[in-house]
Amino acid sequence: MTTHTEAEIASQPDCWRRAIELASEAGTALPREGERVAVVGCGTSWFVAQAYAVLRERAGHGETDAFAASEMPTGRGYDRILALTRSGTTTEVLDLLRDTTTATSAITADPATPVMSLADEVVVLDFADERSVVQTRFATTQLALLRAHLGEDLTRAVADAEEALAEPVAAELVDAEQFTFLGRGWTCGLATEAALKMREAARSWTESYPAMEYRHGPISIAGPGRITWMLGQDVPQGLADQVAATGGVFLSTRRDAMAELVKIQRVAVERARARGLDPDEPLHLTRSVILDS
Numbered sequence: 001m002t003t004h005t006e007a008e009i010a011s012q013p014d015c016w017r018r019a020i021e022l023a024s025e026a027g028t029a030l031p032r033e034g035e036r037v038a039v040v041g042c043g044t045s046w047f048v049a050q051a052y053a054v055l056r057e058r059a060g061h062g063e064t065d066a067f068a069a070s071e072m073p074t075g076r077g078y079d080r081i082l083a084l085t086r087s088g089t090t091t092e093v094l095d096l097l098r099d100t101t102t103a104t105s106a107i108t109a110d111p112a113t114p115v116m117s118l119a120d121e122v123v124v125l126d127f128a129d130e131r132s133v134v135q136t137r138f139a140t141t142q143l144a145l146l147r148a149h150l151g152e153d154l155t156r157a158v159a160d161a162e163e164a165l166a167e168p169v170a171a172e173l174v175d176a177e178q179f180t181f182l183g184r185g186w187t188c189g190l191a192t193e194a195a196l197k198m199r200e201a202a203r204s205w206t207e208s209y210p211a212m213e214y215r216h217g218p219i220s221i222a223g224p225g226r227i228t229w230m231l232g233q234d235v236p237q238g239l240a241d242q243v244a245a246t247g248g249v250f251l252s253t254r255r256d257a258m259a260e261l262v263k264i265q266r267v268a269v270e271r272a273r274a275r276g277l278d279p280d281e282p283l284h285l286t287r288s289v290i291l292d293s
Helices: 004-010 012-023 044-058 091-099 137-149 155-166 171-175 187-202 239-245 257-274
Strands: 037-041 064-068 080-084 103-108 121-124 178-183 206-210 226-230 249-251
Touching: 004 012, 004 257, 012 137, 012 155, 037 044, 037 091, 044 064, 044 080, 044 137, 044 187, 080 091, 091 103, 103 137, 137 257, 155 257, 171 257, 178 187, 187 206, 187 257, 239 249
Parallel strands: 037 064, 037 080, 080 103, 103 121, 178 206, 178 226, 226 249
Antiparallel strands: none
């Protein structure tokens, strides 16, 4: 039986296409070129915020910082706060929007939630909402929207995602003891998100690091039956050979890192199935964290 999570993972190329079209219509709801922006979120949305912050600065659109919503410093001046929240109900995000005097924008999946009235401007990606607790398509669709808004051509990313959906999941990945995900620049956020997906869906032992930091200690965990997985093509020189020398497996690909995340989501589902877990209902988690006042 196909789970909600699997169906949502499979729908990502179509969702990205819709987001790309929407990006040209978003107008002032998304950060404007030259603004100093803080991007906030919780969990997956925080990791997407990290990726976007790097991409926005790299594109020359202005200084951009990413924060967990609960940890945004109050003493800094920003032109805009962009809140990422699938549910539109996360307590830390709503508290921040309620208390700030800075201009605010939000991206959400549900137009019938408090974020609609608390943010000054909102982009709704209701077509990318999910029944599963584990975020897959909403996370990547909002990043596709933001990347397209920065002027990126995502044609290859969409094609790469379709490729990642079509290829089989190797038994080596289903059976692996441990995963470490690595990134550089904007893909550091995606590496952290990849590790989170493995934990949420399959209760797997995962870690994530900036790729250049991996040799400063974390490589000590590499070994037979363990996977070191690089997102993005900027692989540090010599790293693959150093991982191979430990007996571990090093993975990297030419695919767009957002599309490679799709492959990792599929691996997480297959690992969950192999362990008798339901990826739609991860242990100890709910769709949104709503704290008592």
